[in-house]
Amino acid sequence: MFTRRTLLAGAAAAAAAPLLPGRLFAAGPEAKILEAAAARVQIAPEGYPQTEIWGYGGAVPGTEIRARQGDRLRRRLVNSLEQPTTLHWHGIRIDNAMDGVPGVTQEAVPPGGDFLYEFDLRDAGTYWYHSHNQSYEQVARGLQGALIVEETDAPDVDREEVLVLDDFRLDPETGQIAGFDNMHDFSHGGRLGNIAVTNGVFNKTLSVKQNERLRLRLLNTANARIFQLQLQGLEGWVVAFDGMPLEVPQPLPETLLLAPAQRADIIVDVTAEDGGEAHLIRLDREEALSQILFEVKGRASESRRPAPAPLPPNPDMEVAGLDDALRSTLHMEGGAMRGFQSAMMDGRKVGFREAAQSMNFWAMNGMVGMPDEPLLVAERGQTVRVVIKNDTMFPHGMHLHGHHFREVLEDGTLGPLRDTLLMFGDETREIAFVAHNPGDWVFHCHMLTHAASGMMTRIKVLA
Numbered sequence: 001m002f003t004r005r006t007l008l009a010g011a012a013a014a015a016a017a018p019l020l021p022g023r024l025f026a027a028g029p030e031a032k033i034l035e036a037a038a039a040r041v042q043i044a045p046e047g048y049p050q051t052e053i054w055g056y057g058g059a060v061p062g063t064e065i066r067a068r069q070g071d072r073l074r075r076r077l078v079n080s081l082e083q084p085t086t087l088h089w090h091g092i093r094i095d096n097a098m099d100g101v102p103g104v105t106q107e108a109v110p111p112g113g114d115f116l117y118e119f120d121l122r123d124a125g126t127y128w129y130h131s132h133n134q135s136y137e138q139v140a141r142g143l144q145g146a147l148i149v150e151e152t153d154a155p156d157v158d159r160e161e162v163l164v165l166d167d168f169r170l171d172p173e174t175g176q177i178a179g180f181d182n183m184h185d186f187s188h189g190g191r192l193g194n195i196a197v198t199n200g201v202f203n204k205t206l207s208v209k210q211n212e213r214l215r216l217r218l219l220n221t222a223n224a225r226i227f228q229l230q231l232q233g234l235e236g237w238v239v240a241f242d243g244m245p246l247e248v249p250q251p252l253p254e255t256l257l258l259a260p261a262q263r264a265d266i267i268v269d270v271t272a273e274d275g276g277e278a279h280l281i282r283l284d285r286e287e288a289l290s291q292i293l294f295e296v297k298g299r300a301s302e303s304r305r306p307a308p309a310p311l312p313p314n315p316d317m318e319v320a321g322l323d324d325a326l327r328s329t330l331h332m333e334g335g336a337m338r339g340f341q342s343a344m345m346d347g348r349k350v351g352f353r354e355a356a357q358s359m360n361f362w363a364m365n366g367m368v369g370m371p372d373e374p375l376l377v378a379e380r381g382q383t384v385r386v387v388i389k390n391d392t393m394f395p396h397g398m399h400l401h402g403h404h405f406r407e408v409l410e411d412g413t414l415g416p417l418r419d420t421l422l423m424f425g426d427e428t429r430e431i432a433f434v435a436h437n438p439g440d441w442v443f444h445c446h447m448l449t450h451a452a453s454g455m456m457t458r459i460k461v462l463a
Ligand SMILES: [Cu+2]
Pocket: 395, 396, 397, 445, 446, 447, 450, 451, 455
């Protein structure tokens, strides 16, 4: 039986339908909208002009998305840019169709178009979302934001701060984002900014109390900057990398390296005195700079507390069966000062100089850019090992989609779960993971100009 109410709703919908773009108002509870659009924000200090960015929700970083572990996330990307775009959900073990890689998992969303992203959040942790189309430009212009998935049992801290570390390259006169046609950015270490920011702000300041216990969720959303971080007036532990809890919290190293796309959850106690200062320090060449100032006002407790308990582990993360694993090798070549002898590009063999003419500088396994054939094809559930040989002069942050991996260390033990591996020049490292997630998953350098100029491949996991 129709009730009066459903009849009215039906009539209203029918009357309204011709006026609306059909797909946008499909049946079911409507997803929240995440609009990618230009906006003006203050990135440089007061006194400098505002900067035009491309952001989600008119800000950089974009609207923070916060959900609980086990939730289903639904967001409708609305593209109000003049370029096609997509959303990638970095570090989420996601359905392949929702991974947001144009030409691999979906077509890029054209200007004026929209796309519904919908997926379950199996894992708690610190993740982020960003454009995966023309990303060396779109992410640098601000198309990125934090995605926080809260544990059911939250750790015992006084408060938490999400700290998105980034840099921008601004014209000091106009305050506008500098252009993207710089060959040096593609062929060397990547596009570095000239102003480092936290949550889109230069010289971020926070108020804290002595002996306060903070959970700091650190994210590096920069195109190419490797943040080298130290603490002053704060002491603590790393409790998670790239969203995934460590089995045992580790005392913070003297310098914590955070490559582009990497995250670290740290739990710190404020040891600086009431009335004093603490800092998150960024080392830049030989200088120690304050990335974040913590002003200490008041005391949270009389004394410090014991080390924190580990965060609850995420499900089904075991990497076993290393001896029987499917093995593969990824050989990285190219870049300034070394180049490569020859590589396949667009179906034919080219030398380094010819590749460079089209702004391509890097090759993986002798291929410039996405190969026709995947690096490897794994059965679902198969353990995979990949030796990665960085035969270049530069660091690279290798990111695998849809899976977390562990590094196979020289003594045969396994490192922490990660989704992005920082490799320095001439290093050879090995990762291992269980190919649990069916689909085509890209595997690329997260120095985004490198990804755009050759450092892109993919793996395939059979259904
Ligand atoms: Cu790279």
